[in-house]
Amino acid sequence: MKPEQGEDTSGTAYVLHLYITGVTPNSTRAVRNLKDICDRYLAGRYELQIVDIYQQPEKAQEARIVAAPTLVKRSPGGARWLVGDLSDRERVLALLDLTPDPNDPYLHG
Amino acid sequence: MSTLSHSLAALAKAPTGIEGLDEVTEGGLPRGRPTLICGTAGCGKTLMGIEFLVRGIQEFDEPGVLMAFEETAEELASNVTSLGFDLKQLQADKKLRVDHVHVDRSEIEETGEYDLEGLFIRLGYAIDSIGAKRVVLDTIESLFSGFTNQAILRSEIRRLFRWLKDKGVTTVITAERGEGQLTRQGLEEYVSDCVILLDNRVVNQITTRRLRIVKYRGSTHGTNEYPYLITEDGLSVLPVTSLKLTHEVSNEIVSTGVPGLDEMFTRGGLYRGSSALITGTAGTAKTTLAAAFALESCRRGEQCLFFAFEESPQQLIRNMLSVGMDLRPYVEQGLLHIEASRPTLNGLEQHLVTIHKLIGQYKPQTVIIDPISNLVSVGSLVEVRGMLTRLIDYLKVKGITALFTALVSGRNANQEMTEEGVSSLVDVWLHVRDLEGIGERNRGLSILKARGMAHSNQVREFLVTSEGVRLLDVVLGPTGIITGASRHTQFLQEQALATAAQQEIERRERELERKRRVLEATIANLRTEFESVEEELRQTNQEEEQRREDLSQGRRQIAKGNPAPLAGNSPAAPTHS
Structure with a gap:
């Protein structure tokens, strides 16, 4: 369960902004899922910012947020908007260009 | 009953300020409710939305929010500059907010459950920041191209309209005309208050734009198709005035x-x-x-x-x-x-x-x-x-x-x-x-x-x-009113007749004159005759009187008895004569 799996991208730093709406179930799940992914795959090489757009509504327009929750991956590569509670682990990893860990309990199938 | 119906307030309406539209809708769009404007490409949906906002600000002091899904604020601003709408200035005056919602399928990935709360927050923030009374969502259907989960989208759009209604903002939602239904995504089923259909027809190479109010819940409205135009002053729906016959008349x-x-x-x-x-x-x-x-x-x-x-x-x-x-x-x-x-x-x-x-x-x-x-x-x-x-x-x-x-x-x-x-x-x-x-x-x-x-x-x-x-x-001939050459002929004939009549009159006058002269001559003759008779008569009378005088004098002398001292002192004149 060490992040040795993603060797190929281990050098790059991830800049992630998660936009949530308070403590709605979707947002809570998204936070939990993202924390788990960061711990499991990106330990020590990520910068995570969680923005509650209920608290800071002006940020929503700046970050072009339509759906909630939304994870905006600023880097590496082009910006990507990952919409939803991030429960599709396989898809999230693929979108973040991370190699799935076979030991990851959230990977189903 | 009547007092009850009087106490019920009529449906509040928000005048659009768009020429003609308020007449057709009998006062404007339903206040505090969403109105759907649907139509084909290029029929002026966005323009109608923007004009609704701009007129709302300029004429009714109702700030507005424009949420644009297709065009950026820059593009919109330059599009309507030619109509004299200065969106930048209105934004600077805090009367208008333009929020461009960028939805791009290539940038968006779905990873699980979500809702469109982000959109709600942006809209809510924009409305609250300027106290907006009017909102325009320009082609909200663009969301369907960015998100795949139709079930979520539909329930969220339904929720959005409900939420806008609760906020009490008068909303205009534009949508593209679909095949067999009013809008591509069937938005009309979510907006039940007022639906306006715009149409762009080309007949004989001439384009005519038409507007029809498909429904307007709780209000009467013009039901016809009304032509409208995009002029340099904005939209203009016609007829402007022909709904009632109530104009003043003049006796001059x-x-x-x-x-x-x-x-x-x-x-x-x-x-x-x-x-x-x-x-x-x-x-x-x-x-x-x-x-x-x-x-x-x-x-x-x-x-x-x-x-x-x-x-x-x-x-x-x-x-x-x-x-x-x-x-x-x-x-x-x-x-x-x-x-x-x-x-x-x-x-x-x-x-x-x-x-x-x-x-x-x-x-x-x-x-x-x-x-x-x-x-x-x-x-x-x-x-x-x-x-x-x-x-x-x-x-x-x-x-x-x-x-x-x-x-x-x-x-x-x-x-x-x-x-x-x-x-x-x-x-x-x-x-x-x-x-x-x-x-x-x-x-x-x-x-x-x-x-x-x-x-x-x-x-x-x-x-x-x-x-x-x-x-x-008017010249009346034997067969009615006559014109042209017949008129001329008639005229000549009449002239000849008139000449003849004139001559006849002159002839009669001459005849009369002659008779008068004869008469006058006769009168003169008679008068002369009469005068000579009269003269003669007078002569005779005089002589008779003289004779009578002489006679009476002779008698008086005889009565005195002295036969006349003829050369004496008696002044007996007649004796001399």
């Missing part, structure tokens, strides 16, 4: 510019503010009559607007000069404006708007359209009639006297243009026609109707002379 009479024609109306002309129609076949001097009317209006010092669909201004001026009507001084004084264009230049509605605009600009008392029949080349009969109805109503409301000419083709031929089409709209209908006799054509003019005044029933022959139009006196 204006002259037609043809003296004889005025006399055919018992009141000596047309009512000010009425509309007159001159129909006739080709070459029956319809334009000349119209120009005479225009000239008369200018002579009164009134503004006149002359729409010529057949001739250029120069040609019109030249032609009218040839019949003694000089329009130039009035054109130079700015009293007469001749607007010439081919009917096919624009669609009907564009013509109508041009006419409206020029009327607004020049504020004429008289408007002439020569001819209206040409407009049929642009639209169908029904459309032309619709347009003219609106135009005539508009002119009447403005109290403008109007004169239209219309060409009718041939005898008993296609006259529906006038007979069924327009004649019921106009107040006065003059018909000019060829009175074709043996070897010649003459022009005849008659009044078919004149609302509100009696008029002559005669067909009057008229001449277009170098001094203008002149109506000839």
Whole structure:
């Protein structure tokens, strides 16, 4: 369960902004899922910012947020908007260009 | 019951400020509720939305939020600059907020459960930051291209409309027209308060835009398809005024510019503010009559607007000069404006708007359209009639006297243009026609109707002379009113008869004179005769008296007894004689 799996991208730093709406179930799940992914795959090489757009509504327009929750991956590569509670682990990893860990309990199938 | 229904407040409406739309909707869009505007590409949905916001800010002091899903704030601002809408300034004044919602499938990935709370927050923030009363969501359907989960989208859009209603903002949602339904994504089922359909039709290479209110819950509304235009001042829905017949009328009479024609109306002309129609076949001097009317209006010092669909201004001026009507001084004084264009230049509605605009600009008392029949080349009969109805109503409301000419083709031929089409709209209908006799054509003019005044029933022959139009006196022949050469013949005959009658009178006068002279001579004779008799009589009387005197004197002397001392002192005169 060490992040040795993603060797190929281990050098790059991830800049992630998660936009949530308070403590709605979707947002809570998204936070939990993202924390788990960061711990499991990106330990020590990520910068995570969680923005509650209920608290800071002006940020929503700046970050072009339509759906909630939304994870905006600023880097590496082009910006990507990952919409939803991030429960599709396989898809999230693929979108973040991370190699799935076979030991990851959230990977189903 | 009645008190109850009175106490119920009518549905509150938010006036749009868009020309004509508030009349059609009878006051505006439902206040605090969403309205769906759907239509095909390029029919002005976005423009209608923006104008709703801008007019709301400028005319009703209701700040607005524009949420644009397709175009950026920059693009929108530059798109509407040509209409005189300064979105940047309004944004700077904190009256307007434009939020461009960028939805791009290539950037968005779905990773699980979500909702559109982000959109709600942005919208809520924008509304609250300026206290907006109006919201426009420009093509919210773009969301469907960015997100795949239809079930979420639909429930979220439904929630959004509910939420906007709860916020009490008057919302306009634009949507693209779909196949077989009003919108592509069936948004109409979420917006149940008011649905406006915009349409863009090309018929005979001429585009006409039309607006129809598909539904308006809780309110009556105009149900027709109303043409509308995108002008340089924004949208303009027509008709502007034709929904009610409630205009003021005038009792003032204006002259037609043809003296004889005025006399055919018992009141000596047309009512000010009425509309007159001159129909006739080709070459029956319809334009000349119209120009005479225009000239008369200018002579009164009134503004006149002359729409010529057949001739250029120069040609019109030249032609009218040839019949003694000089329009130039009035054109130079700015009293007469001749607007010439081919009917096919624009669609009907564009013509109508041009006419409206020029009327607004020049504020004429008289408007002439020569001819209206040409407009049929642009639209169908029904459309032309619709347009003219609106135009005539508009002119009447403005109290403008109007004169239209219309060409009718041939005898008993296609006259529906006038007979069924327009004649019921106009107040006065003059018909000019060829009175074709043996070897010649003459022009005849008659009044078919004149609302509100009696008029002559005669067909009057008229001449277009170098001094203008002149109506000839009615000549009654053995078979009715006669014209042209017959008129001349009749005239000569009458002249001969008159001469003969004159001679007869003179002869009788001479005869009488003669008789008088004879009579006078006879009287003189008799008088002379009488005088000689009288003289004779007097002579006789005198002598008789003398004799009697002498006699009585002789008797007195005899009575005294002294026979006369004849040479004595007695002064007996008669004795000497």
